[in-house]
Amino acid sequence: MTDPAPYFDRHVFFCTNERAPGHPRGCCKEKGSEALRDHMKAAAKEAGLGKRVRVNAAGCLDRCELGPTLVIYPEGVWYTCATPGDVDEIVKTHLVEGGRVDRLMLYPDEKVPAHRARKAAAAD
């Protein structure tokens, strides 16, 4: 079974789900995911990535506590990002250079992002 060639080289899905205020899991939208998604679209364009890389909004990716979250396929690498600077780093290091931004990556068993845990530990 040979699948067709990929339509996009990389396809980013940015959670922009919104839950009612006060929901215990929170949501990516209340943490600013729409503005960060817009920032990523602009940053990808500015980096000259063109039509082979697409940045989309998506419904709830079910990792709400870690948000704002995004996933990049086909590699299936997940990130959390809190600021435009985080997004810029993902665009440059992952999408342009093909590397990984370790401090923002999410692991399958992770319930709290490692970088947050480290930051909290450093603040103790």
Added chain:
Amino acid sequence: MTDPAPYFDRHVFFCTNERAPGHPRGCCKEKGSEALRDHMKAAAKEAGLGKRVRVNAAGCLDRCELGPTLVIYPEGVWYTCATPGDVDEIVKTHLVEGGRVDRLMLYPDEKVPAHRARKAAAAD
């Protein structure tokens, strides 16, 4: 560079983008994509696929003329689907059995779905 294990075994993104009525490219929403997405979520649950397979809505996947469209990662296989029966076939053949539904698959260079072209030819 070793990426983390996948968080989902298969991740489906269903375009539910809406454009203004009369837009020349049309949109997936006006062709019933939201109801088809809901149907796929229910069909995947009924098939016992569980939490390792996730069905999400997505913004414009930019293949509007072929819609309603969906893409399944990590394999990056695209489908068009017009009816709940189409969705059921994708769930059973692709998501459950790991096969492909040839008549609904979209190829990178495709501007009009092959199954529609064949159907139109048969009707001539």
